[in-house]
Amino acid sequence: MTALLTSPLFDVHTHHPEKTTAEAGGIPSHSFVASGFNRESNEEVIAFSRAHGCLFSLGIGPQEIQRTEKYPDLEGAISEVEKQLAGVHADPALSRRFVAVGEVGLDKHWGKTTEDRERQFFAFERMISLAGKLGRPLVIHSRDAENECFRQLHAAHCEKVIMHCFGGKLEEAKRCADAGWLISIPPQANSERKKIIKALGISSLVIESDAPYIGKMSADALKSAEMISRYKEMKLEDVLGATAGNARNFFCIGSDAR
Numbered sequence: 001m002t003a004l005l006t007s008p009l010f011d012v013h014t015h016h017p018e019k020t021t022a023e024a025g026g027i028p029s030h031s032f033v034a035s036g037f038n039r040e041s042n043e044e045v046i047a048f049s050r051a052h053g054c055l056f057s058l059g060i061g062p063q064e065i066q067r068t069e070k071y072p073d074l075e076g077a078i079s080e081v082e083k084q085l086a087g088v089h090a091d092p093a094l095s096r097r098f099v100a101v102g103e104v105g106l107d108k109h110w111g112k113t114t115e116d117r118e119r120q121f122f123a124f125e126r127m128i129s130l131a132g133k134l135g136r137p138l139v140i141h142s143r144d145a146e147n148e149c150f151r152q153l154h155a156a157h158c159e160k161v162i163m164h165c166f167g168g169k170l171e172e173a174k175r176c177a178d179a180g181w182l183i184s185i186p187p188q189a190n191s192e193r194k195k196i197i198k199a200l201g202i203s204s205l206v207i208e209s210d211a212p213y214i215g216k217m218s219a220d221a222l223k224s225a226e227m228i229s230r231y232k233e234m235k236l237e238d239v240l241g242a243t244a245g246n247a248r249n250f251f252c253i254g255s256d257a258r
């Protein structure tokens with residue numbers, strides 16, 4: 001089926017960037033945003049983009065920053081990542097493809113103690129403020145923390161937000177969509193996700209692979225599009241076209257960007 005598609009596939013979130021679109025099963029135009037979540041993975045993503053020209057986002061995730069053994073100096077760890085992002089922003093060869101700050105956010109599933117959560121909150125606050133300074137939108141990791149993320153982003157007047165791999169409830173998804181944010185659908189079905197897809201307009205949805213954690217590779221974002229097509233009773237091509245358009249507008253990129 002994929003070989004017949006004429007619409008683009010835009011995967012807004014992968015940790016497994018691939019070199020060629022041939023691996024994407026014959027999809028004519030396959031774009032993705034390679035996402036970093038700590039200093040090391042940010043470096044990998046930057047190196048990949050230097051070599052192959054993909055779009056990317058950089059940040060430090062909540063499940064990372066709460067690791068006190070790895071980051072005994074919280075302030076130092078955050079300022080290193082801040083310097084890394086500011087450096088990329090200032091590099092003309094990279095800045096154009098550096099499309100968002102993320103993933104960043106809150107994770108109460110892995111962050112169980114008050115200390116974990118305070119560290120996450122502190123890092124998130126700094127990443128939100130950096131995104132404002134650099135003029136970049138935010139890609140949010142939220143696990144069991146949708147209300148807290150919403151509160152923190154709303155308090156900071158964030159307008160351009162993608163809720164990556166959204167796992168919250170329908171009401172929470174609606175509140176994000178009402179704020180003009182995008183809900184990103186991974187290739188994994190569940191009953192709440194089905195409700196969310198049915199209830200929200202296509203203009204609030206984007207697709208992602210979250211490879212290699214949920215999808216195996218970036219092209220598996222196609223399965224998210226197939227799920228939306230099924231639940232919304234829309235043609236797959238229309239879902240691909242609409243979600244790619246939403247992603248391009250969000251990241252402010254032309255249709256030729258990879």
Ligand SMILES: [Zn+2]
Pocket residue numbers: 013015035103210
């Ligand atoms: Zn991710």
